[in-house]
Amino acid sequence: MKATDIFQAVKSSFSSQMPSPKIYLDNNATTPLDDRVKTAISDALDLWANPSSNNENALKAAKAILESRNHLAEMFNVKKEDVVFTSGGTESNNWVIEGAIRSARKNGKKPHVVTTNIEHPSILNPLQRRENDGEISVTYVSVNPSTGFVTPASVLQAVTSDTCLVTVMLANNETGVLQPVSEICRMIRNKFKENSPFLHSDVAQAAGKIPVDVKSLGVDAVTVVGHKFYGPRNGALIYNSKSARLPPMLLGGNQESGLRSGTENTPMIVGLGEAARIYNEASSNIESVLTQNRDYFEELLVKRLRNSHLIHFLGSPRLSNTSSVAFLDYPSHGCDLLEKCQTFSASTGAACHKNECSPILKACGISFALASKTVRISFGRSTKLAEIETVVDELVELCSSENK
Amino acid sequence: MKATDIFQAVKSSFSSQMPSPKIYLDNNATTPLDDRVKTAISDALDLWANPSSNNENALKAAKAILESRNHLAEMFNVKKEDVVFTSGGTESNNWVIEGAIRSARKNGKKPHVVTTNIEHPSILNPLQRRENDGEISVTYVSVNPSTGFVTPASVLQAVTSDTCLVTVMLANNETGVLQPVSEICRMIRNKFKENSPFLHSDVAQAAGKIPVDVKSLGVDAVTVVGHKFYGPRNGALIYNSKSARLPPMLLGGNQESGLRSGTENTPMIVGLGEAARIYNEASSNIESVLTQNRDYFEELLVKRLRNSHLIHFLGSPRLSNTSSVAFLDYPSHGCDLLEKCQTFSASTGAACHKNECSPILKACGISFALASKTVRISFGRSTKLAEIETVVDELVELCSSENK
DSSP states (O other): OOHHHHHHHHHHHTTTOOOSSSEEOBTTTOOOOOHHHHHHHHHHTTOOSOTTSSSHHHHHHHHHHHHHHHHHHHHHTOOGGGEEEESOHHHHHHHHHHHHHHHHHTTSSOOEEEEETTOOHHHHHHHHHHHHTTSOEEEEEOOOTTTSSOOHHHHHHHOOTTEEEEEOOSBOTTTOBBOOHHHHHHHHHHHHGGGOOEEEEEOTTTBTTBOOOHHHHTOSEEEEEGGGTTSOSOEEEEEOTTSOOOOOSSOSSOTGGGTSOSOOOHHHHHHHHHHHHHHHHHHHHHHHHHHHHHHHHHHHHHHHHGGGEEETTTTSOBOTTEEEEEETTOSSOHHHHHHHOSSEEOBOSSOOOTTOOOHHHHHTTOOHHHHTTEEEEEOOTTOOHHHHHHHHHHHHHHHHHTTO | OOHHHHHHHHHHHTTTOOOSSSEEOBTTTOOOOOHHHHHHHHHHTTOOSOTTSSSHHHHHHHHHHHHHHHHHHHHHTSOGGGEEEESOHHHHHHHHHHHHHHHHHTTSSOOEEEEETTOOHHHHHHHHHHHHTTSOEEEEEOOOTTTSSOOHHHHHHHOOTTEEEEEOOSBOTTTOBBOOHHHHHHHHHHHHGGGOOEEEEEOTTTBTTBOOOHHHHTOSEEEEEGGGTTSOSOEEEEEOTTSOOOOOSSOSSOTGGGTSOSOOOHHHHHHHHHHHHHHHHHHHHHHHHHHHHHHHHHHHHHHHHGGGEEETTTTSOBOTTEEEEEETTOSSOHHHHHHHOSSEEOBOSSOOOTTOOOHHHHHTTOOHHHHTTEEEEEOOTTOOHHHHHHHHHHHHHHHHHTTO
16 A cells, blocks of 8 residues: 555545534544544443452453553553553543652652643642642743743753752643653653653643654653544553552452552543554644645634744644634634634634633733633544635634724 | 332342342442443433533533532432542542541641541541541441441540541441441531531441431442442532632642542443432332342241351341351351352352451451351342342252251
């Protein structure tokens, strides 16, 4: 099969997943479930036995969970023992914070955490609560406003001998800008050797769009969630095989090798495994499709809107599917613009209030005036070039008609 | 429709849920998924939109979640605002412990927790870790060995002005013995008034078998999980409308009114709601079916095995579906007995080792000799009287043939 045929096959295999009458360009909020994932989940509803029980059906459920674990392990280049299933990205992120702090408290000093100012709320909010409660100190490294990413040197500078955790996301959900996680890990390990803090990356937005190799990244663990790559809402914390495990957050019946108790949600785990299998099968083509969509959209904007739009961090390494665009001539807010759009749905990073703009864009050093006119367009595996033309037509019309 | 007809209708509506060739008598480990729950989950896989997004499909997902919330609220006699969806019973129990301790730490004293010695590991293990880490002190009130339940007076006696949490399960998963939760709550509130600690009950094993009314119990919150009543693995923490909320354990995107962050697992929530709806529709008949099964089994044992068996805590109030039976004349362990059984599957509370017996039975004051010969039989809504006869036939045969 030629590469172009594979490319077309990938596009058509995802093309039946667009139930909304509007073109769906909000894939960073959540993706549709792949039809094969739906089937896998529905079929796995028959595997209702408790995988810890000692009967035939229990063994079937345990086997299905093992298969999913293998698919996840392949996707992130780890061993199956390194995959710990959780209820989702929020749980994984909260667990990393709770676990790293619990481990660090034992040495008597106040634990210190290093992160960035553009993390997901499931990193920032648990850190801020513990900071407010006086449990920990936190350094929030700012991204460089000209690139949208943190410099490895600025992260390294923030790490001290009291630092128990460094957590830096791989791809920002709003701007799509990739953070230099592997370089950060390399520099920290070079300096602190075996005293390095726990190194974590929330790769929720990157996984299923670009390759995420836990070993090349050099992290100790990554946060993963299925519904960003055509899977269900549950997720995982995935360790580097060489890394020590964090103490569990949820204790009880010692499922997941004692790392995450709770009777296994078999159908959801099977669905997550199927989403990983689908990605493993076609990863490079998936990335090509996403990049082609994004690039075509941005080319059309340049042709049709010229200087009346601005794509944030166009020169930085970015996620293959994400365009963060300010529509400069549109006289009102980005969410007002989206409300008027009839052909597609997308999102902004903030609720639609006069004096609010996305805290992430603000943290990236983007002015209120620009941020408030910004829309996040996030393409999917099934987006068609013709749909992109329809979307751009409408955007051009709204930006010019409103301007008369 | 006559009561007997309703009774038969309830039995036959559950009769298609026995995919195992063996008769399934391990319903306290997990129940099969009701066919209607399966359909509800499968259908809800189409509701993949992020309920927090601002598009048509997102509104549909949010509406389905609201419907589920209403079914849970009806099941536990609370308002819909009192239902907080979680990933399962283990998360709910860990959350209550973490939340109550976090609240209590602010007053500067070491928090104290009161519980029993027969709770589920998802209560005992998180408490023991925090106790070992020096964060809290815990009083484990022992059950009365002649009844299998704690006395309200012994629990009250354990509560001090430093107690931040009292957590007592409603029904023990192994013995089935009901704990006097409402009397415990009444006595604590009478004594401590507005300074009462947070009062929690893990009702995971009781819900869906006997009525659980949060207000009559007098607790502040209960732990619920779907897979003990023909629903999926996810669960909820359900508050009493009059009670203050605990601080969240999982922080992030502020879903569930900020009490439990994480993008909603819509299909599982819909499945949990459907399981609640099914129970609400037929609760009294479900209880009758379960009781009839359990009583018939125990009557047959008395007739056929006479003094060579012992039903633990026969005289105590017990869960309608659970028999904890020691087979006195069987020369080996309960799990050895179960391994020989061809007609049915059930379980014991411990792995099959020579020197091990169920820690719960031990905590109930049952001798090693008795506990090691004990099997837990937990009936389901679909168990038929003829099946019970088959099971008793085999048990009688095994207990006598081994004895020759």
